[in-house]
Amino acid sequence: xxxxxxxxxxxxxxxxxxxxxxxxxxxxxxxxxxxxxxxxxxxxxxxxxxxxxxxxxxxxxxxxxxxxxxxxxxxxxxxxxxxxxxxxxxxxxxxxxxxxxxxxxxxxxxxxxxxxxxxxxxxxxxxxxxxxxxxxxxxxxxxxxxxxxxxxxxxxxxxxxxxxxxxxxxxxxxxxxxxxxxxxxxxxxxxxxxxxxxxxxxxxxxxxxxxxxxxxxxxxxxxxxxxxxxxxxxxxxxxxxxxxxxxxxxxxxxxxxxxxxxxxxxxxxxxxxxxxxxxxxxxxxxxxxxxxxxxxxxxxxxxxxxxxxxxxxxxxxxxxxxxxxxxxxxxxxxxxxxxxxxxxxxxxxxxxxxxxxxxxxxxxxxxxxxxxxxxxxx
Amino acid sequence: xxxxxxxxxxxxxxxxxxxxxxxxxxxxxxxxxxxxxxxxxxxxxxxxxxxxxxxxxxxxxxxxxxxxxxxxxxxxxxxxxxxxxxxxxxxxxxxxxxxxxxxxxxxxxxxxxxxxxxxxxxxxxxxxxxxxxxxxxxxxxxxxxxxxxxxxxxxxxxxxxxxxxxxxxxxxxxxxxxxxxxxxxxxxxxxxxxxxxxxxxxxxxxxxxxxxx
Numbered sequence: 001x002x003x004x005x006x007x008x009x010x011x012x013x014x015x016x017x018x019x020x021x022x023x024x025x026x027x028x029x030x031x032x033x034x035x036x037x038x039x040x041x042x043x044x045x046x047x048x049x050x051x052x053x054x055x056x057x058x059x060x061x062x063x064x065x066x067x068x069x070x071x072x073x074x075x076x077x078x079x080x081x082x083x084x085x086x087x088x089x090x091x092x093x094x095x096x097x098x099x100x101x102x103x104x105x106x107x108x109x110x111x112x113x114x115x116x117x118x119x120x121x122x123x124x125x126x127x128x129x130x131x132x133x134x135x136x137x138x139x140x141x142x143x144x145x146x147x148x149x150x151x152x153x154x155x156x157x158x159x160x161x162x163x164x165x166x167x168x169x170x171x172x173x174x175x176x177x178x179x180x181x182x183x184x185x186x187x188x189x190x191x192x193x194x195x196x197x198x199x200x201x202x203x204x205x206x207x208x209x210x211x212x213x214x215x216x217x218x219x220x221x222x223x224x225x226x227x228x229x230x231x232x233x234x235x236x237x238x239x240x241x242x243x244x245x246x247x248x249x250x251x252x253x254x255x256x257x258x259x260x261x262x263x264x265x266x267x268x269x270x271x272x273x274x275x276x277x278x279x280x281x282x283x284x285x286x287x288x289x290x291x292x293x294x295x296x297x298x299x300x301x302x303x304x305x306x307x308x309x310x311x312x313x314x315x316x317x318x319x320x321x322x323x324x325x326x327x328x329x330x331x332x333x334x335x336x337x338x339x340x341x342x343x344x345x346x347x348x349x350x351x352x353x354x355x356x357x358x359x360x361x362x363x364x365x366x367x368x369x370x371x372x373x374x375x376x377x378x
Numbered sequence: 379x380x381x382x383x384x385x386x387x388x389x390x391x392x393x394x395x396x397x398x399x400x401x402x403x404x405x406x407x408x409x410x411x412x413x414x415x416x417x418x419x420x421x422x423x424x425x426x427x428x429x430x431x432x433x434x435x436x437x438x439x440x441x442x443x444x445x446x447x448x449x450x451x452x453x454x455x456x457x458x459x460x461x462x463x464x465x466x467x468x469x470x471x472x473x474x475x476x477x478x479x480x481x482x483x484x485x486x487x488x489x490x491x492x493x494x495x496x497x498x499x500x501x502x503x504x505x506x507x508x509x510x511x512x513x514x515x516x517x518x519x520x521x522x523x524x525x526x527x528x529x530x531x532x533x534x535x536x537x538x539x540x541x542x543x544x545x546x547x548x549x550x551x552x553x554x555x556x557x558x559x560x561x562x563x564x565x566x567x568x569x570x571x572x573x574x575x576x577x578x579x580x581x582x583x584x585x586x587x588x589x590x591x
Contacts, residue, residue: 030531041536068451077451086542087541094493165533
């Protein structure tokens with residue numbers, strides 16, 4: 001009798017421990033996919049464990065829209081209706097918009113799982129709101145790119161007209177935009193709180209006005225404007241690092257944006273802009289680095305590698321004898337933990353009228369990320 | 379770049395040319411058929427009048443559909459696909475069985491990611507016909523059928539071809555038929571199709587030219 005009970009118990013454990021794929025009620029799609037830096041993108045059967053309904057592209061990781069409208073409360077219209085054929089147990093998209101929508105969901109599912117593992121997912125609202133394009137004419141201005149809109153907490157993937165792999169298929173780019181949501185929720189929020197406590201407004205309180213007044217590259221560049229563009233460059237640099245963490249590829253932009261192959265890759269030694277002097281020239285000399293026609297908002301991307309490559313090198317050094325993936329994720333988690341503290345330091349220096357340099361900002365962040373990784377309290 | 383086939387003035391012009399070619403082809407084929415089957419008139423004999431017997435008519439023809447489908451997008455946008463078809467009809471009194479085979483093709487692409495879709499649909503529709511006058515007939519129909527789609531996908535150098543499981547289709551139809559003479563006719567109809575694997579209804583507008591055998 002006892003043996004029967006034990007056998008039944010063991011049988012139950014085995015049955016309940018069946019692999020996730022057969023129990024999770026997810027769907028398997030044929031999608032363009034690449035797992036590592038060295039593997040070419042190819043068509044693979046990808047199991048999406050949290051996508052229960054193959055026709056409606058939504059689940060706990062994301063809600064994906066195709067060319068929706070945009071209102072004050074977010075996207076309008078329903079989530080994407082994917083078109084597919086069923087070949088055995090595999091769903092095959094029958095048009096590229098459906099394919100991109102499902103691939104974007106699959107990428108965000110991977111990102112969501114990594115965020116949970118890193119202990120940072122609780123800082124954001126899930127499912128993430130993602131769209132492939134926007135309806136109307138506005139989309140035509142922003143082709144071949146992706147954007148995070150902090151005002152609506154949405155990620156938009158614009159139409160792709162080049163010859164490489166579309167943006168919706170590129171986990172490095174999606175990861176980059178996804179990090180901006182974390183930066184907004186940690187650094188930007190903490191900085192705003194400091195200004196509120198001190199009952200004063202930052203230089204970029206009215207962002208549109210700020211860019212109207214400061215975007216053109218001239219010899220006139222105030223301390224306040226310099227500090228604002230500097231933290232935006234930090235945002236972009238850290239986003240590039242997170243794109244690398246999510247995609248395993250230090251040059252993830254290359255397959256989509258061929259021209260950025262050298263400029264933004266993380267596995268190069270020296271950034272072109274890496275000091276206070278370089279930064280000042282970048283922001284005040286129109287012809288510096290032959291960047292005529294590139295505004296200040298455009299130029300912050302040339303300081304971004306100064307930040308991203310430091311963390312890339314740090315991950316490489318720390319991974320000696322260790323799992324590099326685990327090391328990268330630990331560093332990423334430390335960065336998220338550090339950002340609210342960094343923001344307070346940054347805002348207090350700004351309010352005092354102090355000129356913050358790239359070296360200072362980098363130094364503060366490196367000190368803060370030496371602390372052991374711990375969960376960021378909401 | 380995503381490719382969509384849309385109705386436009388140019389597409390309608392192409393449609394008119396196709397219709398004219400159809401009419402010419404059917405005219406020459408039917409004339410050749412009629413000439414080859416001419417026989418001498420029989421000698422007059424005493425004829426006993428019999429009660430008229432309802433006969434079964436068989437018709438064949440070619441068609442062209444403009445198919446409006448909801449696009450995968452989040453707003454209520456539609457995309458228009460064109461599809462040629464062939465059909466056969468069997469009439470008995472005011473009832474008709476309409477059988478149609480239609481082919482729908484759709485190509486889309488963005489960057490290195492390309493998908494070509496080719497779909498065959500076979501429909502059987504039972505119609506009820508109401509003759510308004512010797513030339514004009516309205517009809518309504520209910521039926522169903524099957525569809526099968528083949529998808530060719532490519533991204534970079536990686537390619538794959540898959541043929542989907544057979545999909546069931548339900549159909550509702552309403553239309554108008556015009557009889558040119560004893561042989562030739564044209565009809566226009568609107569159909570709503572409910573596909574097994576796609577939630578929103580698909581609406582098609584069709585134009586057909588046929589000949590009675």
